[in-house]
Amino acid sequence: MLNVAIIGVGAISSAHIDAYQGLSEYCHIVALCDIYPKKAQKAVEQFHLNADVYEDYHELLKRQDIDLVSVCTPPYTHAEIAIDCLNAHKNVLVEKPMASSLAECDAMNAAAEQSGKILSVVAQNxxxxxxxxxxxxxxxxxxxxxxxxxxxxxxxxxxxxxxxxxxxxxxxxxxxxxxxxxxxxxxxxxxxxxxxxxxxxxxxxxxxxxxxxxxxxxxxxxxxxxxxxxxxxxxxxxxxxxxxxxxxxxxxxxxxxxxxxxxxxxxxxxxxxxxxxxxxxxxxxxxxxxEFTGHTGQIYDVLQAIAGKKQVLVDGKEGRxxxxxxxxxxxxxxxxxxxxxxxxxxxxxxxxxxxxxxATHFYEKTTSLEEFKSNEITTGGNYE
Missing domain, CATH: 3.30.360.10 (Dihydrodipicolinate Reductase; domain 2)
Known part of the structure; x- marks a missing residue:
């Protein structure tokens, strides 16, 4: 049984939580982290999780019992968080896009190679x-x-x-x-x-x-x-x-x-x-x-790779x-x-x-909301 942590409890995190809960015979969520800890606590209650809440992911990484981390934060934070997780000997599944630049991708892949841990990039479709x-x-x-x-x-x-x-x-x-x-x-x-x-x-x-x-x-x-x-x-x-x-x-x-x-x-x-x-x-x-579709399919692929049963389908080189x-x-x-x-x-x-x-700047950003009232999103992918 693998222990999982999720860093970033915004809209896409629910897809990860649902997927991990659907694969409960292989793993369970033990920690959630967000710079707004009330959001993380709300998710714990909403999904009936037996998980600790953290505001600073560095504190979460001090735990020795975490095997896999889902990084669900905004893109500009992906590289730093993923590298820190890999250096802490955690396997990482990072949301798309992999990072904000090719230089960051190269640093992430170097950290994965040095740590010997799996780095996978979300490509659920x-x-x-x-x-x-x-x-x-x-x-x-x-x-x-x-x-x-x-x-x-x-x-x-x-x-x-x-x-x-x-x-x-x-x-x-x-x-x-x-x-x-x-x-x-x-x-x-x-x-x-x-x-x-x-x-x-x-x-x-x-x-x-x-x-x-x-x-x-x-x-x-x-x-x-x-x-x-x-x-x-x-x-x-x-x-x-x-x-x-x-x-x-x-x-x-x-x-x-x-x-x-x-x-x-x-x-x-x-x-x-x-x-x-x-x-x-x-x-x-x-x-x-x-057998498993979307995020559940990709997370199952990562879990199987951690268990040594296959190579991960979407690694950091593919994401790069x-x-x-x-x-x-x-x-x-x-x-x-x-x-x-x-x-x-x-x-x-x-x-x-x-x-x-x-890069071409088209307009100036005029509004900056902390969060929307609703976290409901659509992820596309209706290919039938």
Whole structure:
């Protein structure tokens, strides 16, 4: 039985608490920590936890009985807290985005390697049946080489969303919708498609004049083989339709699941390839459902890795690559020029200081609320 602590008891922490409680045969929560300890105490009572409450996470880390820590704090604190946890010989699951800069990611990964402990970055949308099935369908390569990928990471957030004290600034949130919303789909895109070689991007703030950061961006990625990918990140799309479409030379597949295949007529016009469509449908239909989904699925993956039964699916190196793509989008959009990958330490966006100095500031933050009356949130991920 593993002992778990959660640092940061904001809106996303309830997903972690629910997941740990759903895996009670493997672990239980023994501590909650928040700079507002009343919030932590309220969570203890709400979820009927037998857990101690801390205001300073350093005090929590003095305990020798804690095996795993969920870091659910604002992005600008992730690196410091995660490194301190790893140095205290705790395994760490850190919420997305992994950190505010690539330099911080590198420091976190170095701490994980030195400590020998697991560092995992939340990417809960991987742990869904449609995503796991699509990944395996792509790995069959029946579609032929991928020539184009379309990622629509469409979300909608009202003007007041950025009134929360840490949101809407490059210093504390680290970015806008590209970093904090599209990170889910950018992670999945990279997991399924691999790293591109170049990115061109634009971004804007169309609807949130109380935030420094973008509320919509569009990026084009180029691969060494000439194939392209386009990613739109947004918190201004009503309906929040989200999809990933992979176009191969022989067929296209997507989440939500859809398959189409074509062959060429004598004159070059398309003719439906029903045989390939049925073959891909059969493979997809016969793949198993995942046992645990979302945060529960990822936490189960981490627990199994701690037990030595598998390698963790989303480690710090994977989290770093996802942030590298996002950083490249910010660099390309802010400086108005294509960016070659991989990004190195000489990138003007490699450090948090570099991001603050070079990222486009759209507006000044005008409101700073300690918390909203309601902690109710949605996390997307309806891929059926």
């Amino acid at each position: 991987r742990f869904t049946t449609p995503m796991m099935k699509l990944k395996q369908v792509l790995e069959t390569e029946l579609m032929g080489p991928i020539v184009h990928t379309q990622v629509d990471s469409f979300w909608w957030r009202g003007h007041s969303y950025y009134d929360l004290w840490w949101r809407g600034t490059w210093e504390k949130e680290g970015g806008g919708c590209t970093l904090n919303h599209a990170v889910h789909h950018i992670d999945i895109f990279r997991w399924m498609r691999g790293m591109p070689s170049e990115v061109t991007a634009v971004m804007s703030n169309t609807s949130h004049d109380n935030a420094e950061v973008e509320d919509v961006s569009a990026a084009i990625f180029r691969y060494g083989d000439g194939s392209l990918a386009q990613i739109t990140s947004s918190v201004v799309h009503h309906g929040e339709e989200q999809q990933l479409i992979f176009q191969g030379k022989k067929a296209r597949v997507s989440v939500p699941w859809k398959v189409k295949a074509s062959t060429s007529k004598e004159n070059g016009f398309p003719e439906e390839d029903k045989g390939l469509e049925l073959k891909l449908e059969k493979i997809y239909d016969e793949l198993p459902e995942v 690559e996802t942030l590298e793509l996002i950083t490249a989008i910010y660099q390309a959009a802010s400086l108005g020029e294509p960016v070659k990958l991989p990004l190195k330490e000489d990138s003007p966006f490699y450090t948090r200081k570099g991001v603050l100095e070079n």
